Amino acid sequence: MATRAPVVQVEHICKDYKLGEETVHALKDISFNIDDGVFLAIAGPSGSGKSTMLNMIGCIDTPTSGKIVVDGTDVSGKTPDELADLRSRTISFVFQTFNLFPVLSAEENVEYPMLRRTDISKSERKERVSFFLNTVGLAKYAGHRPNQLSGGQRQRVAIARALATRPRIVLADEPTANLDYKTGESILSMMKAINRAFETTFVFSTHDQRVMGMADRLVRIEDGELTTLGVRAGNVWKYVKEKDVPIPTSDAEMQQLLKEDPELRRMIMEDPELRRALLDDQSVAGVAGKGGR
Amino acid sequence: MPYPTTAALAFRNVTRNARRSAIALIAVGFGIVAMLLAAGFIDDILHGMREETIETHLGHVQITRPHYLEAGLAAPFDYLLPDNWPERQLLEKTNRVVVVSPRLTFNGLISLGDTTVSFLADGVEPDKEKNLAKQLKIVAGQNLSETEPKTVILGQGLATSLGAKLGDKVVLVANTQKGGVNAVEVTVRGTFSTVTKAYDDVALRLPLKTAQQLLRVQGTHRWVVLLDRTESTAAVVAALRQQFDSKKFDIVPWSQLADFYNKTVTLFSRQVTVMKLIIAAIIVLSISNTMMMSVMERTGDVGTAMALGNSRRDMLSLFLSEGLMLGIAGALLGVILGWAFAAVISFIGIPMPPPPGATEGFTAKIRLTPGLTSQALVLAILTTLIASVYPAWKASRMIIVDALRHNR
Ligand SMILES: Nc1ncnc2c1ncn2[C@@H]1O[C@H](COP(=O)(O)OP(=O)(O)OP(=O)(O)O)[C@@H](O)[C@H]1O
Ligand SMILES: [Mg+2]
Numbered sequence: 001m002a003t004r005a006p007v008v009q010v011e012h013i014c015k016d017y018k019l020g021e022e023t024v025h026a027l028k029d030i031s032f033n034i035d036d037g038v039f040l041a042i043a044g045p046s047g048s049g050k051s052t053m054l055n056m057i058g059c060i061d062t063p064t065s066g067k068i069v070v071d072g073t074d075v076s077g078k079t080p081d082e083l084a085d086l087r088s089r090t091i092s093f094v095f096q097t098f099n100l101f102p103v104l105s106a107e108e109n110v111e112y113p114m115l116r117r118t119d120i121s122k123s124e125r126k127e128r129v130s131f132f133l134n135t136v137g138l139a140k141y142a143g144h145r146p147n148q149l150s151g152g153q154r155q156r157v158a159i160a161r162a163l164a165t166r167p168r169i170v171l172a173d174e175p176t177a178n179l180d181y182k183t184g185e186s187i188l189s190m191m192k193a194i195n196r197a198f199e200t201t202f203v204f205s206t207h208d209q210r211v212m213g214m215a216d217r218l219v220r221i222e223d224g225e226l227t228t229l230g231v232r233a234g235n236v237w238k239y240v241k242e243k244d245v246p247i248p249t250s251d252a253e254m255q256q257l258l259k260e261d262p263e264l265r266r267m268i269m270e271d272p273e274l275r276r277a278l279l280d281d282q283s284v285a286g287v288a289g290k291g292g293r
Numbered sequence: 294m295p296y297p298t299t300a301a302l303a304f305r306n307v308t309r310n311a312r313r314s315a316i317a318l319i320a321v322g323f324g325i326v327a328m329l330l331a332a333g334f335i336d337d338i339l340h341g342m343r344e345e346t347i348e349t350h351l352g353h354v355q356i357t358r359p360h361y362l363e364a365g366l367a368a369p370f371d372y373l374l375p376d377n378w379p380e381r382q383l384l385e386k387t388n389r390v391v392v393v394s395p396r397l398t399f400n401g402l403i404s405l406g407d408t409t410v411s412f413l414a415d416g417v418e419p420d421k422e423k424n425l426a427k428q429l430k431i432v433a434g435q436n437l438s439e440t441e442p443k444t445v446i447l448g449q450g451l452a453t454s455l456g457a458k459l460g461d462k463v464v465l466v467a468n469t470q471k472g473g474v475n476a477v478e479v480t481v482r483g484t485f486s487t488v489t490k491a492y493d494d495v496a497l498r499l500p501l502k503t504a505q506q507l508l509r510v511q512g513t514h515r516w517v518v519l520l521d522r523t524e525s526t527a528a529v530v531a532a533l534r535q536q537f538d539s540k541k542f543d544i545v546p547w548s549q550l551a552d553f554y555n556k557t558v559t560l561f562s563r564q565v566t567v568m569k570l571i572i573a574a575i576i577v578l579s580i581s582n583t584m585m586m587s588v589m590e591r592t593g594d595v596g597t598a599m600a601l602g603n604s605r606r607d608m609l610s611l612f613l614s615e616g617l618m619l620g621i622a623g624a625l626l627g628v629i630l631g632w633a634f635a636a637v638i639s640f641i642g643i644p645m646p647p648p649p650g651a652t653e654g655f656t657a658k659i660r661l662t663p664g665l666t667s668q669a670l671v672l673a674i675l676t677t678l679i680a681s682v683y684p685a686w687k688a689s690r691m692i693i694v695d696a697l698r699h700n701r
Contacts (some may be wrong), residue, residue, distance in 0.1 A: 060600050060694055084605075087602040099697070103310060
């Protein structure tokens with residue numbers, strides 16, 4: 001696990017928006033890696049560029065400059081069709097507004113992203129639908145349409161849908177912002193449990209302190225600039241970079257940094273330990289037994 | 294995405310968005326009903342006119358000597374068809390031929406008392422002509438009879454200008470083949486009218502034998518052929534042209550003779566075409582509006598679908614399929630309703646004033662042919678599909694992140 005290549009490499013990303021005469025620099029030279037199996041939170045104040053960052057990682061938006069490598073593929077210069085295919089195979093989304101298709105039932109919604117995957121047989125599809133609906137605890141609601149489900153239930157369906165294609169990475173832009181406190185918390189615990197159990201990489205954007213509390217990686221963005229990279233062991237956050245320290249701008253610099261900081265290296269290289277340290281969460285234990293990908 | 298899947302999704306979108314689909318269906322269905330009723334109404338008028346022209350007057354096929362129809366009336370004796378030519382028998386045995394009625398056409402002068410006017414006469418065999426000229430209307434008196442050779446029936450206008458009444462004895466004067474003049478006295482047995490008033494003003498009919506005696510000729514000018522159905526005409530004409538020597542005969546289908554009918558058809562067909570275009574434009578406008586609304590309403594869904602890995606082509610074919618399905622459903626709905634309305638209206642009947650040149654009104658119906666019905670189906674499906682192209686293209690070109698923001 002620890003020796004695997006990062007799922008996503010973000011290298012010197014800039015994103016500008018033209019608003020009339022003015023240019024908004026939504027992201028300014030951002031670089032970081034997303035390691036396989038992490039539960040990563042992108043934090044920052046409103047308008048700081050979190051959603052923009054997630055959209056770039058999810059290949060539904062393109063940077064003004066810089067390079068993004070997803071699952072070993074450099075996505076710059078790819079055609080919309082190639083990007084669609086890449087998304088279909090490696091990336092899933094969980095949206096703040098759930099974004100289920102209103103005309104499809106819960107199970108049809110879960111099945112939807114698999115429909116274009118000719119490599120998944122029909123029986124396999126049906127199996128996955130019931131497995132993942134079961135995982136999110138909604139087997140009984142398979143035939144319900146989204147408007148017959150509560151917000152929390154809808155988000156669970158959306159999570160099942162995101163997992164059904166067995167993606168390398170699930171991107172969630174403020175997944176709990178439209179849910180009440182308790183429901184949001186249970187959704188988060190569930191995602192965390194799934195992250196443990198299936199070793200699926202999760203990336204969130206949030207300004208919710210609880211989400212950051214569950215994360216094992218933290219990327220903090222302020223005003224389009226990366227200000228903090230954090231790695232957690234147990235209940236201790238180790239901050240790789242802070243505002244006053246130069247931010248590593250390349251893989252090589254990052255490697256250099258890791259060399260200079262043996263404790264940090266240990267934490268990153270021995271990821272399983274890091275995870276086990278976090279395994280005290282009870283809700284995780286139940287799902288974790290069901291096996292990985 | 295495999296196409297069957299796209300089609301299944303499109304089907305769900307269409308059927309599970311009942312309200313939106315209903316609006317589209319009503320637009321297409323209404324257009325198709327309007328088109329069917331209007332076109333079917335005009336078609337009924339034209340069809341009635343066609344059958345009347347054929348059955349009062351022209352028959353389905355006329356067989357003459359070459360060029361008789363262009364030059365024959367001026368030189369009637371140069372274009373005679375002898376009665377004993379074997380083709381006559383052959384003709385009567387030809388498939389689909391119901392009656393062959395010989396006619397001798399000539400002009401001359403008709404006198405009653407001090408009044409003399411010119412006439413255009415057809416010498417006919419009364420028995421055969423009864424079958425052929427079913428729709429020749431006898432306004433007063435009786436039609437010609439085989440047993441009363443010395444009688445005549447006059448066109449209504451001719452009878453009026455002559456002041457002739459039933460039972461009056463009139464004198465017909467005509468040139469004979471040898472260049473002399475001959476006359477015969479006949480009794481007015483009846484008066485008739487056809488769809489063509491100008492013809493009724495000069496026309497008379499008398500038994501063929503009397504006509505031949507008057508002109509002192511053997512033979513006739515045309516063999517007028519009635520078929521079982523008008524639709525058989527082309528096939529029979531083709532068959533006859535194969536069998537008959539073109540140096541001896543002209544074989545002329547009714548459509549070449551029905552000048553007034555042809556011009557009427559051209560006129561009405563233009564109108565019907567314009568009407569179809571207008572209906573097509575209405576369907577395109579209202580469906581593209583509905584489809585555009587549908588695409589806009591579902592912007593968030595489009596963004597989601599593309600984020601989940603659907604390509605632009607998937608979106609394009611999804612919305613096109615929805616348009617196609619609405620088109621097919623709307624077309625079927627329109628045709629079913631159209632047939633139903635047509636049946637009701639035809640049952641009640643549409644009272645019509647006399648057409649130009651005619652003296653009597655008639656009752657029109659809505660005539661829906663398979664041809665018209667399939668045209669309506671094609672029109673509905675094609676226009677709906679065309680109307681969906683731009684909205685579908687719009688959907689496929691959406692910027693994913695902007696589309697997703699739409700859900701907020
Ligand atoms: N399509 C756009 N056109 C112009 N400016 C944009 C566009 N999208 C984002 N921006 C700008 O980019 C900056 C970052 O926006 P972004 O949505 O990424 O922020 P965020 O961190 O997700 O904020 P929030 O927490 O409120 O969701 C903001 O200043 C925003 O106004
Ligand atoms: Mg945001």
